[in-house]
Amino acid sequence: MAKKDDKITLNPAEFAAAVLGGNAQHPDEENKLYIKRQLTLYLEATLLAQDFNRLEESQFDMAKAQQREEVLSKIIEHRYH
Numbered sequence: 001m002a003k004k005d006d007k008i009t010l011n012p013a014e015f016a017a018a019v020l021g022g023n024a025q026h027p028d029e030e031n032k033l034y035i036k037r038q039l040t041l042y043l044e045a046t047l048l049a050q051d052f053n054r055l056e057e058s059q060f061d062m063a064k065a066q067q068r069e070e071v072l073s074k075i076i077e078h079r080y081h
Contacts, residue, residue: 009053016045 020042025034 008056010049012046012049012053015049016042019045 020038023038023041025031029037
């Protein structure tokens with residue numbers, strides 16, 4: 001089970017390749033249209049993984065900042081009370 005401070009990171013290329021693996025060509029679909037659809041899907045999946053990684057990094061940083069604030073508050077509280 002992942003801990004609160006464990007960060008998840010996606011490899012954009014691997015993620016996009018996995019998405020493409022489940023996107024078969026339709027029987028009546030022209031090759032050119034299929035390739036365009038695959039390229040679009042690959043680019044969108046790559047960008048989505050990159051966005052996820054940035055969001056995860058910012059959430060991780062905010063969690064660390066919050067933990068620092070809590071520790072400082074406890075130190076101050078203990079020292080002055």
